[in-house]
Amino acid sequence: MANDTSEHLRSGHFYVPWSNEEDRTTLGKALALDVAEARGEPLTVLTALKSDAEEHDEFKGLTIVSERDGVIPDGGVVLAWCPTLKAMEKTYQLRASTLVVVEWSSPRLSGWAKLNDARNAVTSELMTSGLRNDGRQLLHEIVQEGYRGWHDSIAYRRTEALISDLRKLGQYDRSVVLAYARQARGRRGIGNLKRVLDAAATAE
Known part of the structure; x- marks a missing residue:
C-alpha cells in the first residue's frame, strides 16, 4: 500500500481498485495477509468460486467461502477476492469484520468503498461518500x-x-x-x- 503504516493496517476497510494497466491482485493478496497479521486476526477468503482461490499457495489452510457455499464468521479479516455482486452479499451483515476488497474489471465496487469509508490501497486515500x-x-x-x-x-x-x-x-x-x-x-x-x-x- 502506498505510504503504508502499521496504523493504517489496524483500522478500517481497504479497497484495491481494478486497473487496465497493471495487475493489482498480488497487491490485494499481500495486503490482506499483512492486515490479518497486524491485527492478529484470522483471514477468510471470499470469492465467486472456491477454485479461484484454492490455486493460490498463500490461501492454503485458510477458510474459503464462495458465493454459493460457506458462511463468513463475523470478526477477523475478510479478503473479498475479485468478488461478484452475489458474493459481496455475504459481507453485508458483517459488523465486526475488516474487509479487503480486491476489485476485478466487473463489477466495479467504488460505491461500496465510498459508502464504507474504505482506504484506497493504491493511493492511501480514505474514500468517503460525502453524505451528511x-x-x-x-x-x-x-x-x-x-x-x-x-x-x-x-x-x-x-x-x-x-x-x-x-x-x-x-x-x-x-x-x-x-x-x-x-x-x-x-x-x-x-x-x-x-x-x-x-x-x-x-x-x-
Whole structure:
C-alpha cells in the first residue's frame, strides 16, 4: 500500500481498485495477509468460486467461502477476492469484520468503498461518500420506496423526486446510491433502480 503504516493496517476497510494497466491482485493478496497479521486476526477468503482461490499457495489452510457455499464468521479479516455482486452479499451483515476488497474489471465496487469509508490501497486515500445526515435520510427513503423493487409508477416518480433532492444537496453519487441499495436489499430490483437513475440523469 502506498505510504503504508502499521496504523493504517489496524483500522478500517481497504479497497484495491481494478486497473487496465497493471495487475493489482498480488497487491490485494499481500495486503490482506499483512492486515490479518497486524491485527492478529484470522483471514477468510471470499470469492465467486472456491477454485479461484484454492490455486493460490498463500490461501492454503485458510477458510474459503464462495458465493454459493460457506458462511463468513463475523470478526477477523475478510479478503473479498475479485468478488461478484452475489458474493459481496455475504459481507453485508458483517459488523465486526475488516474487509479487503480486491476489485476485478466487473463489477466495479467504488460505491461500496465510498459508502464504507474504505482506504484506497493504491493511493492511501480514505474514500468517503460525502453524505451528511440529510443525504443518508434521502438514501433511506429511496430504499424504502423500493420495497417492491421500484417497479410501479408511484415508486418510480417518488424515487426520481428523492434523487433530485439528493442532487440539490450536492450529495448525489450514482455508485453510492446503488451500493446503499444493494446493502439494504441485495440485488432485488436493482435493474429497475438503475433505470430510475438513468431517467433522472437524462432529465437534468
